[in-house]
Amino acid sequence: MSLYGYYRSSTSYRVRIALALKGIEVAQVPVNLLKGEQRSEDYLAINPQGLVPTLMVGDTPTSVALTQSLAIMEYLEERWPTPALLPSAPEARAKVRSLCQFMACEMHPLNNPRVLNYLTDRLEVTQEQRLEWYRHWVAEGFARLEVMLAESAGRFCHGDSPGMADACLMPQLYNARRFECEFKAYPRILAIEAACQSMEAFQQAHPERQPDCPVG
Numbered sequence: 001m002s003l004y005g006y007y008r009s010s011t012s013y014r015v016r017i018a019l020a021l022k023g024i025e026v027a028q029v030p031v032n033l034l035k036g037e038q039r040s041e042d043y044l045a046i047n048p049q050g051l052v053p054t055l056m057v058g059d060t061p062t063s064v065a066l067t068q069s070l071a072i073m074e075y076l077e078e079r080w081p082t083p084a085l086l087p088s089a090p091e092a093r094a095k096v097r098s099l100c101q102f103m104a105c106e107m108h109p110l111n112n113p114r115v116l117n118y119l120t121d122r123l124e125v126t127q128e129q130r131l132e133w134y135r136h137w138v139a140e141g142f143a144r145l146e147v148m149l150a151e152s153a154g155r156f157c158h159g160d161s162p163g164m165a166d167a168c169l170m171p172q173l174y175n176a177r178r179f180e181c182e183f184k185a186y187p188r189i190l191a192i193e194a195a196c197q198s199m200e201a202f203q204q205a206h207p208e209r210q211p212d213c214p215v216g
């Protein structure tokens, strides 16, 4: 399998965490989002959404391109069920999926670079207003998440084993930290972050450990 992604893309980071937790090795194919490679003809032929990540499964001519990070993680879970990234009880699985979808559908899209760029490039808001937008939606999202986690969290987002929700959480935190957001009000989230950071799988998936991360 090969993973088309970008070191700093939070959705690629999610999939890298899921792969690392399951101990699955894949070839990495960097798609430089800053150079617009996601919109190149070659990449669009693989993923017409023009987004990373894409997980290419199998060899040509029968290879299949899987897109959307949550769908890719679900695929990995079905194909390599252990270690499990979802709990076994149906209700608990729905809870974890709800956490994942909250981060992937409600939080992440609002602060995606193409949304932020539209604000400055087309709507001509100032850099300060762009930052205010970013921090507003981060605070809104993490505040809601902190409450949701009261119901499910142990050491990790759901109980004491790392899983799919943690794979969504760590990239959200990494991104928000780049914009110097404040996290003191979210002790549960900070404790989960520390638990994840202590694990080799999360360390291995970190953006700064990826081959396309510029050095220095």
Ligand SMILES: N[C@@H](CCC(=O)N[C@@H](CS)C(=O)NCC(=O)O)C(=O)O
Residues within 6 Å of the ligand: 008, 009, 010, 011, 012, 033, 038, 050, 051, 052, 053, 067, 068, 069, 070, 104, 112, 113, 114
């Ligand atoms: N819902 C998608 C979102 C994918 C996405 O937004 N990827 C970003 C990087 S994190 C991207 O490729 N952006 C390229 C662009 O905006 O042009 C997923 O979970 O895979």
